[in-house]
Amino acid sequence: MNVILIPSVRGGLGHIGRTAALARAITRLAPQTHIEYLLDVEEIRAFNIDAAAAMGYRVNFLPLRHRNERDPVVRACLGHADVIVEDTSRSLIPYRAIVPHAAWLSIPMYPLWDELFMDWPLLQQVDAIAWAYPPALEFPPELASLSAKVLRTGPFMELADIPKQRAARNSLGFAPTEKILLYSPRGMSFGRDFGEQVLAAVIGAVNILRKEQNVRLVLTSVNDRNNLRSPGVPEPLPKWISVVPTLAPRQMLTYMSAADVAITEGSNATQEAAALGTPILMVPGTIYEAWVLGTHLQSVNGAKVIWIESADASKLAANLRELLNDKGVRDTTVANAKQAVSGGSGIDAAARWVINAGKRRSVKR
Template identity: 45%
Template sequence: MIPSVSGGVGHISRTGVLARALRRLDPGVSVEYVLDAGRLRPFNIAAVMQMGYRPRLLPARTRDNRDAVAQACLDDADVIVDDSMRYLVPLRACLPRAAWVSVPMYPVGDELFDDWPCLEQTDAVIWAYAPLVERPAELDLVADKLAVTGPFLDMGEVPEREAARAALGITAPFVAYAPRGFPFGLIFGHRALHAAIEGVAALRRGAHPELQLHLMAVKNPGELRGIAGVPDTLPDWVVVHGLAPQAEALARMRAADILLAEGSSTMHEGASLGTPMVLIPGPIAETLNLARALARHRGAHSVEPDDTTPEALARAFAAVLDDRTEAAAMAARARAAVTVGGGAEAAAQLVLRVAAEHRARRAARGEAV
């Protein structure tokens, strides 16, 4: 697995779901993680290790060391799955044993068109988004390789809401939000955090005095200090959690009264868990399109990045807390919208088939497998 590690942990968690699906289908499968050191945000190493993997680091490549580096990191692979790392596909020339599957993210600009020659060199391309998000026309250029699976989701072992709350020792109502090192930049991230804290504070002064804010996936608590409008000493109703194993993080998301989501992986996970969501999409096309689609589908409340203020979030939080029947219906609509297409199981079946077909072709040519 080669996930993107230049932003948040969404690509790591998505490949983690795929890895678990592969192991369920074939317990003999061994999964390794390779992270590109040149584009690495260090907390992503901890995120991979939380899943039980010790990642290999892919160092910078030069014309002189390219083959040796690629082979040292990847030559034992039967199949390589990159998540939004298709710029590494040319390394296939150094790795004849391995098949290659690419999982692109929704394009930020025109990079999906610019990179289609890389996708053309793969064995398969997986589009892992819900049907309510329009598929980019650029993928028609690799239609013969394309598999549409829907999001990779794995919620089967997550306890139901009340059981999750009991297991985590939670009694008060709370909003869950994962700053995750501010992957959409400090301007957006600081505005979102300020709005979340002050939005909850406004409700605590009114009809919801017991409401809490749980901040998840905070690798370094120091990143929460020095932010305009955010006190360096947080009030006791703001509960800070570090990086946690995926099972614990998903249980906390299910236990929440409201999930405040900014990234597409969190939106997909929250929808699948059935937790009412307020969306503050990061300012890129992927998250904006998914949030707007969920809002059109009446599956979530969504606040545009430039409109993310304490007042806007307080209104959205109150809409969920003050009408639990409609909030449950909203969450059910979101769940129905994202749990389609076969997801991780379909993607895992494809990965195993691609690997087997690649080995068979090499064997037929008398090459080492």
């Protein structure tokens, strides 16, 4: 059975991470499944290529299409698929007409504006829609007319084999006395202004905290250190900052489990930290789903939430200090965050749908 994953590659890493989690669940339940990525070159950010390659699956590219060569290009890229899983790349759904034998699962992003309603003619063409968000990000009413197709899975997270904090720290070689703060600049996917402000605030906050305790900052998903060059970032980086490239999912989640605090911006990393029981300081990114999740976590005391307008070193340091040093605060926020991301039928429901659809399609072929 052949499964092709088509994540959006025009923005951050979340779509690749989400489809990779689904791929791992499919592999766990049906180990013989062949899975590969297909990245649309029309609007691709370079760091997404590295991220997809790190997931451990073959990566192919969908080249630019002209109307005179569209059909053979699409057949060459998708013709061998039994199931196509598309994450926020709905403009490609009309290609179903060229590869009608393949089942199609669409994973929409939480709406920024009114795009889900405007795209209902596209979503009508797919076999199933996975709603991969916790109940806090309410199911959009504009999908109600398609409810028969919807799998309300909750967040896609494959965490069963991730070590607990002590084992994770030991495997990564962190000293027992170090406090580990984890932050992923993620290619500054919310824009340079946002990314540079948060990065400078994080480094400044850790510099403040190091006067009180042994703190290490781990920056992940950094494949080019030149991307870190910005106001407020010292050159060279001090020894208490570790820089880690884009990692395979299990490695990345091991870092997340090992951390004393995860500093997050987007919904995927925040949900993973919550599910792993890692305390969260969130600076919500400039998209609606991050705003909604940040607002909810703030309202239920599930994280320390700092909005970008007030994100500076002193404010981050004060909130990080509380998460690091106050066990009551830490335990309360961890429990509330875990509750906030719970709900739905789980990633296995989506994986089983893919497996069953693929079996039916491969038999027909």
